[in-house]
Amino acid sequence: MTTEAAPEGPLALQRKDFVTDQEVRWCPGCGDYSILAQTQKLMPDLGVPRENIVFISGIGCNSRLPYYMNTYGFHSIHGRAPTIATGLRVMNQDLKVFVITGDGDGLSIGGNHLLHVMRRNVDITIVLFNNRIYGLTKGQYSPTSEFGKRTKSSPMGAVDTPLHPLSVAISAEASFVARSLDIDQKHLIATLERAARHKGTSFVEVYQNCNVFNDGAFMEFADKAVRADRTVRLEHGQPMLFGKEREKGIRLNGTTPEIVEVGNGVSESDLWIHDETSEDPVLSFILSRMHWPDFPEPMGVIRAVERPTYESLVQQQVDEAIEQQGEGDLDALFMEGDTWTVE
Amino acid sequence: MSTGDGRRRSDSQLDQIEELDRVTIRFAGDSGDGMQLAGLQFTNTSAVYGNDVSTIPDFPAEIRAPAGSIPGVSSFQVSFSSYDIHTPGDQPDVLVVMNPAALKAHLGDLPKGGLLIVNTDEFTEPNLRKALYAANPLEDDSLTAYRVVKVPVGSMNARALADSGLNTQQIDRSKNSFALGLMFWLYERPLDSTIRWFEEKFARNPEVRDANITTLKAGHNFGDTAELFPVRYHVAKADLPPGRYRNITGNAATALGFLTASKLADLPLFYGSYPITPASDILHELSRFKNFGVKTFQAEDEIAAMGSAIGAAFGGYLGLTGTSGPGLALKSEALGLAVMVELPLVVAMIQRSGPSTGMPTKTDQADLLQVLFGRNGESPVAIVAPATPSECFKYAIEAFRLALRHMTPTVFLSDGYLGTGSEPWRVPRVDELPRIEVKFAKDPDTFNPYDRDPETLARPWATPGTPGLEHRIGGLEKADVTGNVSYDPDNHDKMTRFRAEKIARIANDIPDLEVVGDESGDLLVLGWGSTYGANLSAVLRAREQGLAVSAAHLRYLNPFPSNLGDVIARFDQVLIPELNLGQLAMLIRSRFVVDAATLNKVTGRPFLIAEVEAKIQELVGSKVKV
Numbered sequence: 001m002t003t004e005a006a007p008e009g010p011l012a013l014q015r016k017d018f019v020t021d022q023e024v025r026w027c028p029g030c031g032d033y034s035i036l037a038q039t040q041k042l043m044p045d046l047g048v049p050r051e052n053i054v055f056i057s058g059i060g061c062n063s064r065l066p067y068y069m070n071t072y073g074f075h076s077i078h079g080r081a082p083t084i085a086t087g088l089r090v091m092n093q094d095l096k097v098f099v100i101t102g103d104g105d106g107l108s109i110g111g112n113h114l115l116h117v118m119r120r121n122v123d124i125t126i127v128l129f130n131n132r133i134y135g136l137t138k139g140q141y142s143p144t145s146e147f148g149k150r151t152k153s154s155p156m157g158a159v160d161t162p163l164h165p166l167s168v169a170i171s172a173e174a175s176f177v178a179r180s181l182d183i184d185q186k187h188l189i190a191t192l193e194r195a196a197r198h199k200g201t202s203f204v205e206v207y208q209n210c211n212v213f214n215d216g217a218f219m220e221f222a223d224k225a226v227r228a229d230r231t232v233r234l235e236h237g238q239p240m241l242f243g244k245e246r247e248k249g250i251r252l253n254g255t256t257p258e259i260v261e262v263g264n265g266v267s268e269s270d271l272w273i274h275d276e277t278s279e280d281p282v283l284s285f286i287l288s289r290m291h292w293p294d295f296p297e298p299m300g301v302i303r304a305v306e307r308p309t310y311e312s313l314v315q316q317q318v319d320e321a322i323e324q325q326g327e328g329d330l331d332a333l334f335m336e337g338d339t340w341t342v343e
Numbered sequence: 344m345s346t347g348d349g350r351r352r353s354d355s356q357l358d359q360i361e362e363l364d365r366v367t368i369r370f371a372g373d374s375g376d377g378m379q380l381a382g383l384q385f386t387n388t389s390a391v392y393g394n395d396v397s398t399i400p401d402f403p404a405e406i407r408a409p410a411g412s413i414p415g416v417s418s419f420q421v422s423f424s425s426y427d428i429h430t431p432g433d434q435p436d437v438l439v440v441m442n443p444a445a446l447k448a449h450l451g452d453l454p455k456g457g458l459l460i461v462n463t464d465e466f467t468e469p470n471l472r473k474a475l476y477a478a479n480p481l482e483d484d485s486l487t488a489y490r491v492v493k494v495p496v497g498s499m500n501a502r503a504l505a506d507s508g509l510n511t512q513q514i515d516r517s518k519n520s521f522a523l524g525l526m527f528w529l530y531e532r533p534l535d536s537t538i539r540w541f542e543e544k545f546a547r548n549p550e551v552r553d554a555n556i557t558t559l560k561a562g563h564n565f566g567d568t569a570e571l572f573p574v575r576y577h578v579a580k581a582d583l584p585p586g587r588y589r590n591i592t593g594n595a596a597t598a599l600g601f602l603t604a605s606k607l608a609d610l611p612l613f614y615g616s617y618p619i620t621p622a623s624d625i626l627h628e629l630s631r632f633k634n635f636g637v638k639t640f641q642a643e644d645e646i647a648a649m650g651s652a653i654g655a656a657f658g659g660y661l662g663l664t665g666t667s668g669p670g671l672a673l674k675s676e677a678l679g680l681a682v683m684v685e686l687p688l689v690v691a692m693i694q695r696s697g698p699s700t701g702m703p704t705k706t707d708q709a710d711l712l713q714v715l716f717g718r719n720g721e722s723p724v725a726i727v728a729p730a731t732p733s734e735c736f737k738y739a740i741e742a743f744r745l746a747l748r749h750m751t752p753t754v755f756l757s758d759g760y761l762g763t764g765s766e767p768w769r770v771p772r773v774d775e776l777p778r779i780e781v782k783f784a785k786d787p788d789t790f791n792p793y794d795r796d797p798e799t800l801a802r803p804w805a806t807p808g809t810p811g812l813e814h815r816i817g818g819l820e821k822a823d824v825t826g827n828v829s830y831d832p833d834n835h836d837k838m839t840r841f842r843a844e845k846i847a848r849i850a851n852d853i854p855d856l857e858v859v860g861d862e863s864g865d866l867l868v869l870g871w872g873s874t875y876g877a878n879l880s881a882v883l884r885a886r887e888q889g890l891a892v893s894a895a896h897l898r899y900l901n902p903f904p905s906n907l908g909d910v911i912a913r914f915d916q917v918l919i920p921e922l923n924l925g926q927l928a929m930l931i932r933s934r935f936v937v938d939a940a941t942l943n944k945v946t947g948r949p950f951l952i953a954e955v956e957a958k959i960q961e962l963v964g965s966k967v968k969v
Contacts, residue, residue, distance in 0.1 A: 020815075022827065022828075049810070050810075050813060051807065051808055051809055051810045051811070051812070051813055052807065052808055054807045056654075059818075066815050066817070067815050067817075067828065069815075070813055071813050072807040072813050072814065072815075073813075073814070073815035073816070073817075074657060074684075074815070074816055074817060075815065075816070075817030075818065075819065076650070076653075076680060076817060076818060077676055077677060077680050077818050080646060080647070080650045080677060080680075082647075082650075083615075083642070083646065083647040083648075083649075083650025083651050083653075083654065083677075084650045084651070084653050084654035084657065085654060086640065086647070086650075086651050086654060087613060087615055087640070087650065087651030087652060087653065087654025087655040087656075087657075087658070087662065088654035088655065088657055088658045088807070089654075090613065090638055090640060090651070090654075090655070091611065091613050091638065091654075091655045091658045091660045092658045092659075092660075092807065092808065094808060095658075095807050095808065112643055112644060112647070113643065113646075113647055113650070115643070116642075116643040116647065314638055314640075317633055318633045318634075318636055318637075318638065320633075321633035321634040322633075322634045322636075324634075325634040326634065327634060327635075328632060328634045328635030328636070330602070330603060330606055330635070330773045331772055331773050333599070333602075333632075333635075334589075334599065334770045334771070334773075335587065335589065335770060336589070337387070337589055337590075338387045338388075338390070338391045338536050338539075338540075338589060338590070339391075339587060339588060339589040339770065340390065340391045340392075340393060340587075340588050340589075341585075341586070341587050341588070342393070342583045342584065342585050342586055342588060343585055
């Protein structure tokens with residue numbers, strides 16, 4: 001590059017280019033602000049022209065996010081964002097499509113669509129804000145609320161067993177599965193970037209604090225003071241070490257994970273070496289079931305495997321049909337089968 | 344036009360050919376007996392021969408109800424004629440039954456003196472019991488009112504195929520071809536079209552191909568030699584307008600129409616759909632058209648199908664989904680979203696009997712009000728409704744034309760009778776068809792997401808990928824012009840009225856309602872959708888009898904053609920026959936404050952001409968002009 005030429009065009013964008021003139025209306029202190037900020041910061045780095053970025057959401061506090069992104073945006077209806085994203089991506093593969101959803105939107109009312117978009121591997125990035133509560137409707141329990149959770153709609157405690165979002169994603173054949181935390185800004189933007197660069201459906205669960213209806217839901221392990229001891233950063237090809245001094249590790253005993261102190265005969269090579277590319281989903285699944293206080297909460301990319309995207313396969317069939325049958329001739333198609341002429 | 348029973352003696356009795364101007368045949372048998380196939384082949388052959396044809400299949404919802412049972416009976420009725428006909432016939436002239444259950448289920452529709460062709464081989468003790476016959480009707484005098492021709496179809500077929508190399512079961516499956524061959528002989532039809540079809544259909548299975556051709560010919564020869572029939576019948580070619588023709592079902596015409604709209608608008612077509620009777624054939628058809636660039640998406644459910652079509656429309660493509668009544672109920676919320684975001688897309692709605700699962704393979708017109716009003720809030724959509732199977736082509740194109748020009752979801756409202764019925768289609772040439780103009784917003788300096796075209800009130804279509812037009816849409820109420828979220832009370836009132844007015848102004852863009860018959864008179868028979876054939880035929884008969892009756896048929900249900908009120912006002916009475924309990928009638932009464940008479944039926948079957956005729960007689964029969 002010559003020194004005279006300043007960078008031009010879409011790649012010269014900055015965070016402010018992705019900020020809209022709309023007033024952000026989340027409650028003060030909401031974890032959504034951080035996710036929005038990291039998302040806006042990430043955009044210029046993706047190298048995608050702004051007009052080719054689309055944010056699609058459903059309903060819920062999280063789903064307001066598209067209004068605050070100066071890209072194309074669609075704030076749709078409850079749970080259905082993946083369906084709109086699918087129709088759009090199948091027809092236009094130049095677009096970078098994000099789906100913004102939450103634990104209620106994605107796992108309750110929209111559970112079916114979430115399953116199917118992931119198994120098809122439509123090339124979109126799904127960010128699921130998990131605050132384990134219904135915020136917009138003012139405080140009912142959600143599909144990720146803990147068993148026994150007392151809320152406005154469960155005064156004696158919820159009797160519903162919660163879902164593990166990452167387990168759902170892995171079982172639904174998602175090709176990219178990760179987790180991050182609203183207040184861990186560096187980790188969040190790095191995780192979102194990995195997800196955005198993945199070809200196929202990338203699914204990111206973000207632990208997000210609702211300071212009004214479920215304050216401190218994740219603080220037992222998310223608080224900076226204890227985070228190093230109570231979460232484990234996953235890094236591909238690296239042993240699972242955690243603790244302030246990286247003195248603890250996860251070892252696999254068959255398919256049972258266990259916490260061990262490193263040293264005293266346990267070396268790093270004895271630990272579980274993270275392999276996000278493993279075709280076998282069993283190890284990913286074990287990670288998705290590890291939760292505080294039994295284990296440190298795994299953070300980062302759990303799974304990242306390559307397989308063809310849905311829309312590329314659809315396009316391939318169109319291309320093959322044209323190659324085999326030639327470009328469609330409508331007049332010939334009209335006259336398919338038995339025809340006759342009346343003079 | 345003939346209105347009688349269509350029988351006319353030929354001048355010469357020597358060749359023992361009787362000249363008829365219309366014949367209606369019903370093939371009935373077990374659902375595994377191939378009656379639909381036999382009926383379709385008879386139809387195609389008659390159409391190619393030059394008759395006008397009209398068909399109605401009738402099959403059970405179960406893939407295989409218990410063999411030999413009455414619920415397992417499947418039938419196909421074809422009417423063919425030497426003149427222009429509008430229905431598949433009220434009653435069959437000929438009933439072909441392949442087993443006792445078929446006889447039990449259909450004999451009631453055969454008029455006395457009708458020709459009854461019976462496959463005697465299936466009239467065994469167990470089969471008679473399954474059909475709830477205490478005694479064999481072929482052996483008592485219960486059928487003396489009919490001209491019964493007993494043919495051992497099963498054993499004749501087996502004998503014809505003894506050397507075919509097929510096993511007994513495979514051989515038995517070809518017996519419909521034997522029966523078809525016999526019917527071809529009786530009505531002087533050539534075999535070549537069906538033979539060609541076998542050659543294509545079973546190209547990879549030569550034994551089955553040869554067996555079907557052999558037994559088809561055997562059935563034909565059997566007619567020649569068995570002397571079971573004193574005469575053969577001839578139905579001359581119909582005097583159809585000049586052109587190239589093929590026989591087509593409504594659903595096939597619908598799929599071709601949507602494909603053609605894609606060509607005329609020069610926009611790729613996306614079809615998102617969840618399989619549902621009787622709309623699935625549209626999915627099957629469109630999924631064959633990949634070399635036209637069509638992308639079909641079999642969604643996880645009806646909601647996803649609707650959502651995906653919205654996504655395609657948002658992207659600037661032809662977004663299409665298809666369904667039937669229960670599916671539309673599921674799509675309702677998302678269709679409301681399409682209304683709110685004012686994107687152009689089409690919902691192909693092929694009605695069936697409801698409510699709930701209802702009778703999936705039977706027809707109804709009982710979803711008109713669901714389509715019009717089945718969403719929360721004031722949520723208007725445009726609605727077009729074809730009247731005949733071949734018209735489905737034209738109105739599928741029209742649905743997209745309106746959607747694109749007026750930036751609105753548009754419902755293409757068909758039904759099972761139209762979708763599965765067939766008739767000759769005069770095939771157009773693509774270059775004869777008017778192009779559909781599409782405008783995309785491009786200019787960032789003048790763009791506002793909810794600006795409106797001063798004439799149509801349509802908002803601009805700005806699609807992702809267009810630099811400088813980045814904007815957000817959604818289900819929350821939008822501020823006028825800017826499209827920002829707005830809770831302003833006056834804005835909501837204004838936007839609600841815009842959405843209503845935008846649909847109302849479509850009336851300026853559609854043709855006036857035409858009247859068949861005099862422009863004024865004692866009675867107007869006003870219909871919509873698949874009742875067209877019965878209504879028109881009944882009106883034409885009434886006019887021949889001197890009654891001052893006219894017919895008009897609505898192809899546009901929202902908005903109505905702008906002259907509808909004037910047309911109604913020129914008649915003393917209006918009669919609205921519908922396959923529901925009076926849905927269009929409710930709309931007409933409230934909109935025009937007229938005391939419309941109704942004729943309603945919800946049997947899952949279309950009107951007979953005679954039913955509409957009787958109602959006309961009841962209303963104005965005493966007013967015969969002298």
